[in-house]
Amino acid sequence: MNGLKGVAAVIGVGESDYVGDHARVRAGEKPHDSNGYAAVAFKRAIEDAGISRDDIDGLIVGPTVAYERIGEVLGINPTWGGQQDAMLAVIEACMAIKSGLATCVALVYGNDQRSAAVQYGGPEAMGGNMFLSYVYHAPWGFTSQGSLYAMMFRRFSELTGCTERHLGEVAVAQRLAASLNPGALMRKPITLDDYMASPYICAPLHLFDYCLINDGGVALIVCEAEKAKRIAAKKPVAIHGVGRFDLNRGATSLEPRLLDFYRPAQEACAKQVYDMAGVGPEDMDAVQIYDSFSCHIPFALEGYGYCRSGDVGRFMAEEGIALGRKLPVNTGGGHLSHSYMQGWNHQVEAVRQVRGECGARQVEDCRFVHYNSDVAGKAVSIIYGV
Amino acid sequence: MAQSQAVAIHYDKRMWESIRNKRMELQCCDDCGSFHYPPGPTCPKCLSLSLSWKPLSGRGKIISWVVYHRQYFDDYPPPFNVVAVQLAEGPIIITNLVGPEPEGSWIDREVEIVYEPDVRGEPINRVRLVP
Numbered sequence: 001m002n003g004l005k006g007v008a009a010v011i012g013v014g015e016s017d018y019v020g021d022h023a024r025v026r027a028g029e030k031p032h033d034s035n036g037y038a039a040v041a042f043k044r045a046i047e048d049a050g051i052s053r054d055d056i057d058g059l060i061v062g063p064t065v066a067y068e069r070i071g072e073v074l075g076i077n078p079t080w081g082g083q084q085d086a087m088l089a090v091i092e093a094c095m096a097i098k099s100g101l102a103t104c105v106a107l108v109y110g111n112d113q114r115s116a117a118v119q120y121g122g123p124e125a126m127g128g129n130m131f132l133s134y135v136y137h138a139p140w141g142f143t144s145q146g147s148l149y150a151m152m153f154r155r156f157s158e159l160t161g162c163t164e165r166h167l168g169e170v171a172v173a174q175r176l177a178a179s180l181n182p183g184a185l186m187r188k189p190i191t192l193d194d195y196m197a198s199p200y201i202c203a204p205l206h207l208f209d210y211c212l213i214n215d216g217g218v219a220l221i222v223c224e225a226e227k228a229k230r231i232a233a234k235k236p237v238a239i240h241g242v243g244r245f246d247l248n249r250g251a252t253s254l255e256p257r258l259l260d261f262y263r264p265a266q267e268a269c270a271k272q273v274y275d276m277a278g279v280g281p282e283d284m285d286a287v288q289i290y291d292s293f294s295c296h297i298p299f300a301l302e303g304y305g306y307c308r309s310g311d312v313g314r315f316m317a318e319e320g321i322a323l324g325r326k327l328p329v330n331t332g333g334g335h336l337s338h339s340y341m342q343g344w345n346h347q348v349e350a351v352r353q354v355r356g357e358c359g360a361r362q363v364e365d366c367r368f369v370h371y372n373s374d375v376a377g378k379a380v381s382i383i384y385g386v
Numbered sequence: 387m388a389q390s391q392a393v394a395i396h397y398d399k400r401m402w403e404s405i406r407n408k409r410m411e412l413q414c415c416d417d418c419g420s421f422h423y424p425p426g427p428t429c430p431k432c433l434s435l436s437l438s439w440k441p442l443s444g445r446g447k448i449i450s451w452v453v454y455h456r457q458y459f460d461d462y463p464p465p466f467n468v469v470a471v472q473l474a475e476g477p478i479i480i481t482n483l484v485g486p487e488p489e490g491s492w493i494d495r496e497v498e499i500v501y502e503p504d505v506r507g508e509p510i511n512r513v514r515l516v517p
Contacts, residue, residue: 121458122459132424138391138392139391139392140468140480140512141462142468142480143458147452151452158450202453203452203454204452252423253479253480254470254480
């Protein structure tokens with residue numbers, strides 16, 4: 001199945017000033033609301049692409065802002081519009097382009113979750129209306145998305161021998177990447193001993209296993225491949241393949257999470273994305289993985305064939321997932337140390353790595369970057385490349 | 387902060403009544419015989435709309451556990467545990483282990499449902515190790 005192979009390319013990326021805005025929010029200021037962060041990112045993305053707003057004929061907006069209002073704020077009247085999370089926005093843009101409903105699609109996200117004090121656990125847990133498992137078990141004190149992953153990692157750890165110290169490799173590697181990324185929020189390197197000494201939030205997960213909560217915005221410009229070559233200021237970054245597989249059955253009772261670790265979804269998604277792109281895990285120079293919690297990384301490394309099943313603890317410790325080791329993962333610092341933009345900043349990092357724009361954290365001769373996520377059992381995968 | 391609240395969508399009401407009566411029931415499919423959790427309008431296995439409430443045996447085994455070190459609800463000061471239990475009838479429920487805790491791994495430990503007062507003094511289902 002060729003599907004969406006090479007149909008579209010990313011020609012522009014933009015992010016808000018995470019570091020400066022975070023300092024202002026912590027000082028009690030409110031630099032922007034979600035729409036404002038989205039607008040900043042959009043302006044930077046079209047500047048990066050070297051195009052004007054009038055080149056845009058599609059608009060897909062992230063989940064925390066309203067499509068109609070963003071369209072109004074940015075002054076875009078598109079032939080195709082929609083609302084999606086980061087990874088599905090990329091796929092929907094490719095589908096709209098393939099079908100001829102749009103040729104150049106802006107993907108725009110903004111989130112003032114820190115300054116607006118959005119809660120991801122407790123009585124006001126966000127997202128519970130979409131995913132019942134986020135709120136259903138509250139009568140037994142079971143709340144917060146972190147605790148769902150703590151429950152999942154505990155069983156995984158007991159069955160596979162991937163220990164807490166093995167898991168600590170994720171936080172340490174991503175902090176190293178962030179230390180080389182001027183746009184990252186948490187830049188002071190940490191050691192495995194620092195990780196082990198950090199407090200538990202919901203054991204077995206430590207503080208350093210949890211993502212940041214910060215304000216910001218991200219935008220990408222996805223353009224039909226031939227048009228991209230004509231209008232873009234920089235060499236377009238191709239979208240070689242996409243994949244998706246959802247595990248909905250038994251979601252609230254956590255069956256796919258606790259019994260299967262989402263593995264069937266990842267394996268089906270992996271087959272789709274690798275077949276479409278015509279490349280496999282051995283061809284990837286870097287991997288970006290949605291990391292609201294560190295344990296997404298070991299689950300994905302096994303699920304997408306980067307190591308043998310049951311071997312990820314050893315793989316992370318001995319072969320390595322840090323810059324300069326066998327498989328660099330989350331090369332900008334990810335959600336743990338760069339910025340929590342719900343998968344959006346991972347797309348930007350993938351594009352910049354393929355472009356070779358990453359300075360001190362650049363992966364040498366980076367040709368292919370694989371993004372994947374498993375949010376609430378929804379496995380999504382995208383392969384970017386030259 | 388606030389106290390924990392049950393999600394009591396339409397189909398949950400009967401289950402909560404049974405918990406408050408210390409005899410927890412779940413829906414069982416009249417056509418394929420499978421139990422489900424949480425309650426709902428269909429048998430997700432065979433799509434049957436014909437479901438009957440049946441009491442649980444109360445037996446199960448722990449498949450995973452966590453320990454909270456941060457407070458999210460007034461009625462759950464840390465540290466406290468939460469366990470995922472696979473019931474003898476099949477479904478996985480989330481609850482708390484009361485009484486003695488296992489030494490070493492908690493996985494595959496046999497448990498049984500007990501009813502304890504919640505913060506409002508009403509019975510809620512938790513589990514204890516089977517002696």
